[in-house]
Amino acid sequence: MRAVWRGSVSFGLVTFPVRLFSATREHGFRFHQVHRADGGRIRHRRVCEVCGGEVALADVVKGHELADGRLVLFEAEDFDGLPVMSGRTIEVVQFAQADQVDPILFDRSFYLEPERSAVVSYSLLRDALERAWRVAVVRVAIRRRETLAVVRPRGRVLVLQTLLWPDEVREPEFGFLDAVVEPRLPEVRVATSLVNSMTAEFDPAVFSDAYRDALAGLIEAKAAGAEIPVSRAPEETGGGLDLMTALRRSLERVRSSRSSREE
Numbered sequence: 001m002r003a004v005w006r007g008s009v010s011f012g013l014v015t016f017p018v019r020l021f022s023a024t025r026e027h028g029f030r031f032h033q034v035h036r037a038d039g040g041r042i043r044h045r046r047v048c049e050v051c052g053g054e055v056a057l058a059d060v061v062k063g064h065e066l067a068d069g070r071l072v073l074f075e076a077e078d079f080d081g082l083p084v085m086s087g088r089t090i091e092v093v094q095f096a097q098a099d100q101v102d103p104i105l106f107d108r109s110f111y112l113e114p115e116r117s118a119v120v121s122y123s124l125l126r127d128a129l130e131r132a133w134r135v136a137v138v139r140v141a142i143r144r145r146e147t148l149a150v151v152r153p154r155g156r157v158l159v160l161q162t163l164l165w166p167d168e169v170r171e172p173e174f175g176f177l178d179a180v181v182e183p184r185l186p187e188v189r190v191a192t193s194l195v196n197s198m199t200a201e202f203d204p205a206v207f208s209d210a211y212r213d214a215l216a217g218l219i220e221a222k223a224a225g226a227e228i229p230v231s232r233a234p235e236e237t238g239g240g241l242d243l244m245t246a247l248r249r250s251l252e253r254v255r256s257s258r259s260s261r262e263e
Contacts, residue, residue, distance in 0.1 A: 004110070005142055007088030009151070011125065016118030018090070020142075023109040023159060029215060088141075090151070090160065095134045101150055105163045112151065112158040126153045190247040197254045 005020035033042040046055045062074045090112075114122035129136060129152060136151040138160070148163045183191075221228060241249070 011092035016121035
């Protein structure tokens, strides 16, 4: 892995150097737009919608459209005066209980690796967070932009997860929220039983990306020149079951499946 950031972690008077590595990766397939007739790659040009001419990259600037329709243009040097965190420090500003950070705020995840001279300090912070069941709330500048993040233990490593700012999370504005709808108690009880019956230890390794696997097979078949059968959409069954009946039948199916596995 290649480090995407180098700096240090600072909490209290303790400071130690670390490197930041992306903790996730996409495993999908990349497709290009090509000309069906000859397989040539399709290239997109920068074309001005006013004059219709192709624009060189050197002539492209950033523009922001105001609410009244006016366009404000910005040159690269206009951004130089904006406040940016100086230095390369992951500054711990506070500690918080792990369950107090709403998961909707999580953005990207990175592994923190200590430099050789910092393994003891790194391990100290990791073990302290784990024992106290806390996360470190930090401020850090990545690619010139300051962001809020949390540092938490994951096994033997520390993970830094950048956070969205609160005003970047949309409020749910749905009509049904204005209505007061209370499920009937018998339905709640059966639904709770269904939830309990389907509860298990979460292990992401038991799940697989069925679409990616099928796509890999399709690519392999296409490359081999095989004829691809046309799939048909499944027909709708139109169950028409009332809520309580659907819940009870679901519960019976789960219990029956569990009994079969235990035999």
